[in-house]
Structure formats: C-alpha cells, structure tokens
Amino acid sequence: MTEPTDGEVGANLAELYRKGTDTLPSVAAVFGTASGAIKGADTWKPFLRSGGEVYENNPMFPQGHGFGSGPVNGTGDSFGAAIGALCGHIATMHETLTDCSTNIVLTAQDLARTDAEVKAAFIAEGGKL
C-alpha cells in the first residue's frame, strides 16, 4: 500500500477542514433552528385559562360541567412536558455537533502545521490556519 504524498495529505486535511467549517455546522444549525422553533411553541401558553364548574346551583341548569379537562386541566401541561423532552434531546445533539465541528477544524489545522509541504497543500486547497 502506497503512503499518500504530503500534497495529498494537505489536500485531504483541507477537505476535513471544510467539513468542520461548513458541513457539520450546517447540520448543527438544523438542530438550533428546530430547538428555537419548539421553544417558540410556548407562545400558546397565555391561552391556558380557568374553566370548569360554571353552572352549578343554577335553577334552570342545576347540574353540569364546564370545560373541566380543557387546556387548563392537563392538556397544557402535557404539551409543555412533550415539548420540553424533545427540546432537551435536540439541544444535546446541537451542542455535541457544534463541539465536534470546532474540534475537527482545530485538528485539521494542527495536522497541517506539522509539515511545510502539507501546510502549503492545505492552504492551496482552501484551508486556513
């Protein structure tokens, strides 16, 4: 098996650098957008309101029930719990991918600095130190 030349290594490091600067941040951004959107779902919460027991002791309508299990009594909390759980998973993914992209860039740059020919090829192929 033939070892890659310094030029090939530099070019591949430049490609790795691009994956760290462009590709992976694009993926991480998806989770940033998704997280922002799902957090925005909280805007519906002002519509939680009290309900229930609206016409007890009413001579014409002596018994009855209001919107007892409406948005107040459970559904609102259920939305909050589901959104919160998903948001947590999304945030973890976003953080990990963001950290990986940063360190892939630093790794490519560190390796490119170890050899003059590799460094030259790295820069020639679009890498930045």
Next chain:
Amino acid sequence: MSDIPGLIEELLRKARESYNDLGVPYDEEGIRNYLETFNDMPEEGDFSGLVESTGTTRTQLSYNGLAGGSASDPLGDSVNANAALGGVEAVADELDEWRGDAASSFRDNVKIPFRFAVPNMFIAACVIHGAATAQQAVWREANKNVKEILENAINAIDSLDDCNPDEFTAMVTVIASIVSIPVTGGATGFAVALAGVKAANDIAKNGKTFNTGSGEAMNILWNTKDALDQVITEVNDGEKKVKTALEGVTGWMTDSPQQYQLGGRPTLADHPGGITGMK
C-alpha cells in the same frame, strides 16, 4: 375576536321578551351564567403559533439519510426530508479516510446512532405537531358549533311569532374534527406504539345533530342547552385524546433517552486531535 358574547346577549334579550310576552317567570341570571361559559373559549387563532412552531421543528428533523426525498410521517403527512442532515454522513465518510481514535469514535458515536436518534426525534415531533393541529381543530369547531347553535336559537325564538314557526338544526362536529392514528416505528429494539391524533382532513356531514324545536322559548332554550352540553362533552373528549397522545410520546422520550441521543460524546466533541494519519 369572537362574536359569541354578542350572540349570547341577543339570545338573552329575545328569550326575555318572549317570556315577558307569555307572562311567565324568567331566570335570566341562571341562563346567563350557563351561556357565559362560552365567552371565554380559546379560538382557532390562539393555537396558530403552536401549530406553526411544531411544524417547523418537524420539518427540520425530517431525516432520510443521503437519499433525501421525503421522510415518513407516522401520521400520514408528506414531509420533505431535510437534506442538510445528510451532512453527518459526509463528515463521517471523510473521517473514515483517517486513522486514529477520533475517526472511529465519530463513526461509532455519531454516524451510526444519528441514523436512529434523528428519525426518533422526527417521530416525536410529528406526534406533537399532530396533537397541536388536533387541539386547534377542537377549539375551531367548538367556536363554530356554539355560534351556530346560538344563532339557531335566536332564529327559532324570532320565528315563534310566525304562523308556522321554523325549527333549526345544528351539527356538533368537535370530535369529528380530529382523528386518532396509531403510531408505530422507532429504532430496532425500541419499537414504539403511540396513540397519535391530528386534525381531520374532512369533517363534512359527520357529527351529532340537534334541533331547536319550537313551541315556546323555554323549549328552545332547553334544546339549545342539550346541544351546547354536547359541545362541552366533545371538547373534553377531544382534549383527552390530545393529552393521551402527548403523554405517550413524552413517556417514550423520557423512559428511553438513549433512543434520541448519540452513542456517547465522541472524542472530537471534547478536544481536537486523535487523528494519526491517512489510511
């Protein structure tokens, strides 16, 4: 702004006039207390933000690898796959050209688990979005039904002075506005079975009908109450379905967090390095 409060006032006024004409006692306070329950209902627009936000999240998380195309929404909607998510595969392929712990760690902890973690997030987002659309549909229909029932009551009382009083029929369509859809899927070994719910595509001619009746205002008011009680019952039933769907997906996400996460924190997430040379 809902016009229900105005309709309630109009109905109360017409009922009062009709009772006075007959010279019979009229418990306006009791009727008012009941009817004003409906003044404070959430409206369709109140849930627009929730539907839109959860829809955006669903779209962002729709993953179909490098193939793109569409992702399979377990509730039956067609959602375009988010091509940007395929970038993880491209990064992993690039790292595969390198030796060292970092490359293998990325493959084991990101590339492979990403393929089930993100689709699982997508399923969860679909269930939450479906619940949001169902919630919105329930209150949209509730408002529409209440308005029609009140208008019918007003028209029926107006008609009492006619030689041949008219009767009016309303259809309560709250529960018909949503559909339950079993959701199955998830990563191998972590299959999920949830009771999904979403807004129905078509609710025409699918609901319980109520007639105002005629004869005298009291009769019309009692029939109106029956119809409005049905709205309340169906709202509560709809809310229970929404709640059940949400509790199911929340349980899935909290009981099995590993299904939604990467295999572990890869080496490259903590520090640079770990690559020793090209293969």
